[in-house]
Amino acid sequence: MPTQKQMPRPTTKDLAKAAGVSRATVDRVLNGREGVKQKTVDRVNSAIKELGFVRNLSAANLARSKSYRFVFALPKSGDQFLEQIVRHISEAETIFSVDHISCEVHHIDENDPHSISAYLATLNPDSVTGVAIMAPETPQVRDAINRLQERGVAALPFISNQTMMDENWVGIDNRAAGATAATLLGRFIHAPSGAIMVVAESMQSRDSMERRLGFDDVMNMHFPHLRALPSLETYGVSERAKAIISTTLQNNSDIVGIYIMSSEARGPLTILQDVAPDSSVVKIAHERTPFTEGALRFGNLDAVIAQDTGHLVRSAIRRLKGIVDQRETLKSQEKIRVEILLKTNI
Amino acid sequence: MPTQKQMPRPTTKDLAKAAGVSRATVDRVLNGREGVKQKTVDRVNSAIKELGFVRNLSAANLARSKSYRFVFALPKSGDQFLEQIVRHISEAETIFSVDHISCEVHHIDENDPHSISAYLATLNPDSVTGVAIMAPETPQVRDAINRLQERGVAALPFISNQTMMDENWVGIDNRAAGATAATLLGRFIHAPSGAIMVVAESMQSRDSMERRLGFDDVMNMHFPHLRALPSLETYGVSERAKAIISTTLQNNSDIVGIYIMSSEARGPLTILQDVAPDSSVVKIAHERTPFTEGALRFGNLDAVIAQDTGHLVRSAIRRLKGIVDQRETLKSQEKIRVEILLKTNI
């Protein structure tokens, strides 16, 4: 029974001894204080490597009685998807409280980049450790994010993507999401030909555009017998939605599939059930909400493309904390998956 | 700008003051030492509620310089699924090291319940904090798990389910997984009728049985035009697999779909490609591995039903830690999802 010796982790004291300096100097190096000769810095750093020293974060946070205060800047509009997110934020707070993390939701006007950037400008490191920002991409917001980071507040685009943020955001690959919707529609539809209605809230947003791109890619490539119609934009107004949806249905008697791209499926789907209650049409929507779950169960939806909102929230928190602590986060854990929900795996 | 006051969390000192006792007594109550009058215990407990006191785990662990040592008891057989798990265990170790958690893999002979229970009997709280056990259900193993817990070692069934463990295990709902496979097969197959071949490693295991049950449920209910054949058991032997698969193909010329139920898809799928390379047959397998990913990309598989191995591992670690710390874990986070992978959302 070869039980490995349980070597305790080296401490700053061990470090000091190994580097032949005092604990005070070790502290100076570890916390980047100035007034240390380069040679000494090097000596300490190589001792760190040699011993495999990692600072004990709990002890450090205890000593400076540090706590993390994160803000989620979310759009005002209260659709079910956002409700889920808010719910998961408070849920996450309970489990992250052991790490002294607290979270707060701040509602922003997603259509007013100026007010968003003004709000972000008010945040300072003393009161807020980090922000997760869900807002459409605009130059103002991007600048505000950069300035936040310079000021020492961690900032992270959340769900809504921002160009040039590349790896540095939390959310799904929307192109893959659209492609997945197309694949499912294509394979679920048995008709030899027909049209597919695509409903969006607005095609202005980067997310919608990417979804549509991925959708069209797959449609053109693999299902040329199906005709994807131009995206209908509801602008979140139900009268308008009703009008354009019923017009489209009238003008295209061969509709065999419907792709609801927006994160709020309730409106369009309810209208569809009013206008065309029969329907052997294949229907796919986005995001898990109480409504889409119900629709899946009752067979009013055939599939849902979703991102796990709980995971989104926890991932954002972990990554904000990672930025603050200057630690890497685990990529494989933080990747948000494009989930497919059927009646059987809700 | 209503900045909330950042009230620091109450400490044991505050508790003592509030309860009108000394810190020593607070400690006696908090850590369940005896020799405290019931009345005093009550007084402290109500003070805890009143103040909303939660002990600072990092400080506590620092004080007793506690660290967690978890063992993953995994089958010997080295299929790709297990390799993924092992990989994710070492990956998880890096991110959990900040919590002073270390993990170790111990290989067990999954077909020898006696040796498994003998191994588990050797574990004691001094060297091992908790074990995640992946082993088929047997009375011996179940007993060994119970005895572990009595001895103060956290124990958690892992991936392989055990009856009566109910909520207390880490893994997917295999019935739902089977049902999901059936739904996808049913909807992907456009033929008006035909047979479906079902390949398993063995139907002895609880997991296989549950998958088959869920599969048949959906098949019978929603796709009566398809005929699911009896499960073929490969016993992990490739000669046998080859024989029974080709026989089945010969005897059923109308096969339109294949469901590979085992966690190792490579064997059966390779054989299929040898025996029947053309194939417009719809094929679905389990578990994400380098092999199944490749097969999805090349179109040799139409879908994969998977459980996120990284999530499985991290969930097990969190839950073991939860048991040790006597804290609740977040159900919504620990639920392992039945994932559907297509070419587009790998």
Added chain:
DNA sequence: TTGTAAATGAGACACGTGCCTCAAAACAAG
């Protein structure tokens, strides 16, 4: 009332790190 056991309190030290002060040592420039 006394004796004894049970219950509680007071205090110290430890865990690993941050942060501060003050003195000592090393170094540079004149």
Added chain:
DNA sequence: CTTGTTTTGAGGCACGTGTCTCATTTACAA
């Protein structure tokens, strides 16, 4: 060499909790 500056060391206190010891108080039975 002296003077002034930079670099380093020694040491202490703090963070919140665990775990001792020893003294003191309280409760209860004789």
